[in-house]
Amino acid sequence: MAMMIEARSVGFRHSAKGAWLFENLSFSIAKGQIVVLLGQNGRGKTTLLKCMANLIAPTQGTIRYSGAIGYVPQQFVTPFSYSAHEVVLMGRARHVGLFSNPTEEDRARAAEALELVGGAALAERPISTLSGGERQLVLIARALASEADLLLLDEPASALDFRNQAVMLAMLRQLSASRGLTVVMTTHDPTHALEIADRAVLLHGSGRCEEGTVGEMCTEGRLSELYGMPMKRLDYVVGGNRASSIVANYGSMTARGEIGLFEQGLDESKAPVELTGRR
Numbered sequence: 690m691a692m693m694i695e696a697r698s699v700g701f702r703h704s705a706k707g708a709w710l711f712e713n714l715s716f717s718i719a720k721g722q723i724v725v726l727l728g729q730n731g732r733g734k735t736t737l738l739k740c741m742a743n744l745i746a747p748t749q750g751t752i753r754y755s756g757a758i759g760y761v762p763q764q765f766v767t768p769f770s771y772s773a774h775e776v777v778l779m780g781r782a783r784h785v786g787l788f789s790n791p792t793e794e795d796r797a798r799a800a801e802a803l804e805l806v807g808g809a810a811l812a813e814r815p816i817s818t819l820s821g822g823e824r825q826l827v828l829i830a831r832a833l834a835s836e837a838d839l840l841l842l843d844e845p846a847s848a849l850d851f852r853n854q855a856v857m858l859a860m861l862r863q864l865s866a867s868r869g870l871t872v873v874m875t876t877h878d879p880t881h882a883l884e885i886a887d888r889a890v891l892l893h894g895s896g897r898c899e900e901g902t903v904g905e906m907c908t909e910g911r912l913s914e915l916y917g918m919p920m921k922r923l924d925y926v927v928g929g930n931r932a933s934s935i936v937a938n939y940g941s942m943t944a945r946g947e948i949g950l951f952e953q954g955l956d957e958s959k960a961p962v963e964l965t966g967r968r
């Protein structure tokens with residue numbers, strides 16, 4: 690099987706005395722496989738994805754890859770108000786020679802990619818006027834237009850409604866089956882892993898991480914530990930098809946302080962006290 694990515698004993702920490710985000714992580718991703726990175730906020734999913742995209746160097750270990758990479762960040766900021774079509778056309782950069790203009794084929798591929806994500810109607814709209822979800826679809830189209838062999842997607846579903854999430858997941862599954870596209874994506878919804886992924890990487894924090902098949906990784910026990918709260922797997926039949934979802938038992942969380950994000954992020958002394966309008 691052709692290997693797209695081989696990570697060997699990879700680790701990352703921001704400073705020599707800082708805590709490891711992940712440590713001694715090794716995995717192999719074969720051509721056409723889909724891999725999902727899971728973990729609580731701040732556990733290092735984006736950092737790992739950036740190491741895989743060769744945007745930052747891991748503190749320890751090596752990552753080798755073959756083929757062309759398309760990296761889709763969580764946010765895309767541009768000072769210029771390009772149209773959606775122009776942004777997708779940027780994905781053709783490595784096909785367009787230096788000092789050359791995009792060809793008709795480049796334009797056609799860009800239009801095709803935008804259509805594939807259901808964004809054809811957005812083509813002429815300035816990117817700055819698009820909603821978060823629309824912008825996310827355009828960025829995915831840009832990566833598809835690049836005809837990368839390996840897509841690294843940072844929370845591609847975070848701003849999408851249920852239907853567009855389903856469309857995007859189906860599209861990735863179809864591209865991996867038909868074109869051998871390899872995909873690594875981060876998500877806060879482990880059901881996405883059940884739906885399309887072959888393998889999953891769990892980032893538990895303090896350097897601890899695990900990697901394996903979705904069946905091995907997405908068990909109730911492992912996911913409850915990963916998110917620090919009870920997680921259930923529901924298996925059911927819908928429209929004659931078997932389906933599974935991972936759900937969080939939200940009601941089990943009693944008060945603030947149990948959720949890590951609050952402990953880390955909310956400093957009341959700095960929070961705005963006055964709200965405008967009536968209370």
Ligand SMILES: Nc1ncnc2c1ncn2[C@@H]1O[C@H](COP(=O)(O)OP(=O)(O)OP(=O)(O)O)[C@@H](O)[C@H]1O
Nearest residue numbers: 703710728729730731732733734735736737875892
């Ligand atoms: N320059 C930096 N120096 C120190 N810590 C940093 C720096 N940049 C990021 N971090 C920290 O590294 C950790 C990992 O960040 P990362 O964005 O990889 O997490 P994540 O799992 O993708 O989170 P989220 O789910 O919230 O997107 C976070 O705790 C973040 O605050």
